[in-house]
Amino acid sequence: MRVLNIILNGKAVTAREGQTILELAQENGVFIPTLCHSPALEPAAMCRLCTVQVIEGGRAKFVTACNFPLRRDAEIRTDSPEVRHGRKLIIELLMARCPSSPELQRLAVEYEADLTRFSSLNDDCVVCGLCTRACEAVTGKTLSLAGRGTAIHVSTAFAKISDFCIGCGACVQICPVQKISMEDVDGERHILLHGKIVSQVKLPRCKSCGKYFGPVIDLEKVMDRMGEHLIPPPNADTCPECSRHNLAVKLGKRYFEQYGVFREEGQADAG
Ligand code: SF4
Numbered sequence: 001m002r003v004l005n006i007i008l009n010g011k012a013v014t015a016r017e018g019q020t021i022l023e024l025a026q027e028n029g030v031f032i033p034t035l036c037h038s039p040a041l042e043p044a045a046m047c048r049l050c051t052v053q054v055i056e057g058g059r060a061k062f063v064t065a066c067n068f069p070l071r072r073d074a075e076i077r078t079d080s081p082e083v084r085h086g087r088k089l090i091i092e093l094l095m096a097r098c099p100s101s102p103e104l105q106r107l108a109v110e111y112e113a114d115l116t117r118f119s120s121l122n123d124d125c126v127v128c129g130l131c132t133r134a135c136e137a138v139t140g141k142t143l144s145l146a147g148r149g150t151a152i153h154v155s156t157a158f159a160k161i162s163d164f165c166i167g168c169g170a171c172v173q174i175c176p177v178q179k180i181s182m183e184d185v186d187g188e189r190h191i192l193l194h195g196k197i198v199s200q201v202k203l204p205r206c207k208s209c210g211k212y213f214g215p216v217i218d219l220e221k222v223m224d225r226m227g228e229h230l231i232p233p234p235n236a237d238t239c240p241e242c243s244r245h246n247l248a249v250k251l252g253k254r255y256f257e258q259y260g261v262f263r264e265e266g267q268a269d270a271g
């Protein structure tokens with residue numbers, strides 16, 4: 001592996017060839033704002049918020065730090081007046097799309113964004129694509145980006161309720177502007193996008209306590225996709241609380257049997 005000499009905001013550091021600027025900055029305690037990046041997913045450079053300036057071979061250019069791999073010695077500026085100016089513009093555009101996002105509001109204050117420059121489009125998703133990439137990594141079939149240009153949006157196939165969703169909630173967790181929600185109603189898990197139900201997943205009922213729980217996710221397929229093996233499948237007909245309880249009873253039984261003092265649940269104290 002080749003080691004590169006980098007000047008990061010005026011300080012000499014070393015980088016591994018192929019490492020992204022964002023990874024290098026994080027390793028060196030330099031903060032670069034991101035919106036569409038998750039270390040668990042392939043970068044897609046959708047939001048442009050992480051744009052920085054790179055000077056390589058005497059030529060300066062603006063690149064997105066989350067997906068730009070370093071290949072040669074370079075100088076990187078993550079917070080120069082030019083970078084801040086461009087980032088302010090991006091924040092103003094994103095705020096026009098989603099003014100209710102606390103994260104964008106915080107950045108708007110930090111960068112003194114002019115919130116009157118662009119008229120507010122809606123209060124919607126910022127099309128970062130995190131939910132669609134997370135969905136693809138887990139099931140690969142429910143959410144995707146549809147449309148083109150300014151009409152690009154997140155949708156299910158043919159904008160219909162999806163039969164493929166497993167109700168894992170990864171899209172809900174990962175959305176940086178909280179535009180996807182999830183609710184469990186009468187034994188069904190609903191995923192809502194723009195306030196509209198896009199998937200309904202039946203929840204199983206616990207055979208021990210009768211509560212709805214889950215959903216039960218076929219972790220074998222997920223683990224296969226993630227390259228993990230040998231993880232035992234989840235208990236399909238017992239809720240997590242009852243599974244934990246039953247396991248504790250089993251382990252307790254095994255342990256106390258050695259000493260002949262194990263007592264079944266509900267059995268009176270010998271006194
Ligand atoms: S719904 Fe949220 S996670 Fe999905 S693209 Fe929009 S902003 Fe990103």
Ligand code: FES
Nearest residue numbers: 045047048050066
């Ligand atoms: S975080 Fe890099 S483009 Fe969005």
